[in-house]
Amino acid sequence: MKSAPPNLDWLNLPNMPAPIKALFAGYLLVIGVGLCMAGLQIMLTHGMADGKFGLSVDDIVYSYYGDRSGSKLASKLNGSMQDKAPLEVRQDIIKWVQNGAPEEQCEPHFKGVFARNCIMCHSQIPGIPNFTKFEEVKKEAAINKGATIEGLTRVSHIHLFGIAFIFFFMGFIFSFAIGVPRKLKIFAIAFPFGFLLGMYYHGGSPSLT
Numbered sequence: 001m002k003s004a005p006p007n008l009d010w011l012n013l014p015n016m017p018a019p020i021k022a023l024f025a026g027y028l029l030v031i032g033v034g035l036c037m038a039g040l041q042i043m044l045t046h047g048m049a050d051g052k053f054g055l056s057v058d059d060i061v062y063s064y065y066g067d068r069s070g071s072k073l074a075s076k077l078n079g080s081m082q083d084k085a086p087l088e089v090r091q092d093i094i095k096w097v098q099n100g101a102p103e104e105q106c107e108p109h110f111k112g113v114f115a116r117n118c119i120m121c122h123s124q125i126p127g128i129p130n131f132t133k134f135e136e137v138k139k140e141a142a143i144n145k146g147a148t149i150e151g152l153t154r155v156s157h158i159h160l161f162g163i164a165f166i167f168f169f170m171g172f173i174f175s176f177a178i179g180v181p182r183k184l185k186i187f188a189i190a191f192p193f194g195f196l197l198g199m200y201y202h203g204g205s206p207s208l209t
């Protein structure tokens with residue numbers, strides 16, 4: 001004799017015990033704030049890559065293909081580092097960079113320039129170049145080839161693992177929603193995963209790397 005499948009009609013959001021509701025609500029709130037921060041972060045870094053506020057195709061080109069007519073140091077000084085030094089100082093640095101950033105001019109002049117304007121951050125904050133070291137200045141002064149394959153695979157694997165977690169918990173919570181047609185619910189839960197894979201497929205194609 002075949003037993004009937006268990007009736008799970010009671011298993012939905014309104015019927016969840018209060019502690020589970022608190023857990024779901026807390027998670028959704030924090031994820032929501034996280035999304036706002038992610039948006040702000042993208043505006044302040046990639047959004048400023050071309051020196052103008054807001055996202056544009058140029059931002060994507062500069063960030064991933066690089067601005068091969070110049071160096072990262074020069075493009076940042078016209079972009080997100082624009083407010084860190086007055087115009088004459090920035091032009092002075094850019095001219096030195098365009099001359100190939102010769103080391104003999106670094107001491108004492110440019111060492112002093114970086115010390116006055118940059119190293120309060122660029123020697124303290126991990127993950128950004130340390131401008132007390134000439135080799136790191138030199139690296140930023142080289143032709144800007146954009147993102148490297150190693151950089152892209154590093155960011156991709158962290159993102160794929162992290163974002164899959166977010167989608168999993170979001171989908172899990174909303175799988176208990178009521179009043180949504182079953183097919184629409186399945187589509188809404190599966191879509192983000194498909195989108196993520198599709199996006200990485202296109203992002204990994206030769207057009208961007």
Ligand code: HEC
Pocket residue numbers: 044045072073074076077080081084085114117118119120121122125128129140
């Ligand atoms: C208030 C802190 C602060 C100061 C001062 C500052 N920077 Fe930055 N810099 C940052 C942060 C944070 C980033 C990473 C975010 C970004 O790329 O905009 C960064 C990124 C950069 C990058 C890109 C690094 C990379 O490899 O992605 C360059 C080049 C740069 N800064 C140059 C300068 C120069 C030159 C000065 C001095 C004129 C300067 N910065 C002053 C905080 C600062």
